[in-house]
Amino acid sequence: MANEIKITAPLDDAAVAKLKAGDQVSITGVIYTARDTAHKRLVDALDAGQPLPFDMNGQVIYYVGPSPAKPGKVIGSAGPTTSYRMDLYAERLMEKGMKGMIGKGMRDKKVIEAMRKHKCVYFAAIGGAAALIARSIKAVEIIAYEDLGPEAVRRMEVEDFKAVVINDIYGNDLYDIGKAQYRVAK
C-alpha cells in the first residue's frame, strides 16, 4: 500500500502524535485482545480497585474473538469486531494508558473526544478479511478470562498487521472524510 507507515506496538505518545486519519499502517509487535465481556471484566476490576491482568500502558487493544486454531496453526481466522460496543469502556482504559484500539465501525463522539484528551488512536482493520489477517499473527497466548472462550484476553505477537487510522488525536474521522469525498450531492 502506498505511503504505509510502519509502527511498533506498544505505542508511545510520540508515535501516536505522528498518525493522521487516513494513514495506512503496518503494525509489528505485541498487542492484546479484548472484546465485549472482557471489557466489562477489565472495567469491573478497575471499579473494584483490582489490578488489570496486564499493564495497559502503551498498549494497543484489538477487538477480536478469533475462531479456534486448526492443528498446527497459531490461530484461526481473526478479523476485527464492531467497536461501538466497547465505547462505554474505552475511556477507562485510556486513563490506564491504552494508546491504540483496533476494530471496525464508528466510535461515539465522547470516545473521539477522550482519544484527543488521552492521546489514543483508533485503527480499523478490514472487517471480514479474517483468514488473511490471521497470517500477520505469529504467536498467541491466553492471559486472562479463559472461561470466556473466544472472548478471552490474548497476548498476540503480530508482524505487518495492516490497518488504517480512523480517528487520530486531532479529532479527524476517516469515515466522515471518506464519505464526504464520494457522496453524490442531492
Add this chain to the structure above:
Amino acid sequence: MFVEKTLDFFGRFGDNNSFKSNDFNEFWGLILRTIHSDAITAVVKKMVMGANFDLGDDVILAFEKGLKREASPVGRAVLGTLIENARIAHDEQVPICQDTGMAVFFIEMGQEVHIEGALLQDAIDEGVRQGYQDGYLRKSICDPFTRKNTGDNTPAVMILDMVPGDTLKITAAPKGGGSENMSRLTMLAPSAGKRGIVDFVVKRCEEAGSNPCPPVIVGVGIGGSAEKCMILAKKALLRHVGEPSADPELAALEAEMLEKINALGMGPQGLGGTTYALAVHVEKHPCHIASLPLAVNICCHASRHKEAVL
C-alpha cells in the same frame, strides 16, 4: 431403497427399527417418505463448515463487478482484499470470517415427508454441534443475561415452511453478529407508502455505516405481521446476490434503493466510495389494513449460504 410399510391400528409402523432414509410409508392411502434424523444431522454438519469456508460464486462475482465500478482506490483495494481473503479461506478450509455466526436454517419440508429419529430441531442442533467443533468454527452463542457461552454454538434458529412434495430442503445461513445488530423493524403507517419505505431503508444503511462490514447486501421485508416481515427480510438475503426480484415493481424498488444507498458515499468498509451495497433484495407479503411493516436485515460481504435437498 423403497419399502412399503403400513401402520397398525395404533398408528405404529410394523417394523419400526429397520427404517432407512428414502423409505416410503403408506399412511391410510397417503404415501409418506421417511427421512432419518441422522441424515439431517450429517448434512447440516457439512453445510455449516462449507458455508463458512467457501464463499459463493455469486458473492465473488459481485466483488469483481464492484471492483470495476468502484470510484475510490481504497475501496478497490478493500474489494481486492476480500477476494483474496475468500481464496485463502477456500484453499485452507478456514473460516472466511472469525465470526462464524449464529446458525440459522431455512427449512422447506415437503408435506409427504416423515422424519424419523430425533426431533428436527435436535437433529439440526447436533449437526451444528459437530460442524462447529470439527470445523474449528467459533462458538458465538451465549445466555443473554449471564453472557455464558453455550459452548457448541447451539441452539440453531430454524425457520420452517411446509411445502408440497416429498423432499426436505435445508438452507444453512450462518449470520454474523456485527451485521445482524444493524437490523431494524418499523411499523410504518400505510400513508408512508413507497417513499417512506425507501427513506427508511436508506437512512438505516447510513446509520449502520461501517459497522456491518460493507460491502453489504440489504435484505428488505415489506408487509406481513411484525415477525413475518423480519423473516421476509432475512429470506431476501438467500437470493443470489444481485438477482433482481421477479416482480418488476419490487425490482424497480431494489434498483432505486441501491442507487440511493451507494450515493451516500460510504463505500467498502465505510472508508469512502461508491460500493457500500452490492445489492438490495426485497420480498413482500400482504399485510393488515392498518399496517405497513418494514424490516431491514443487513448481511455483510461474508454472505454465507449452503443448500441441500434430502
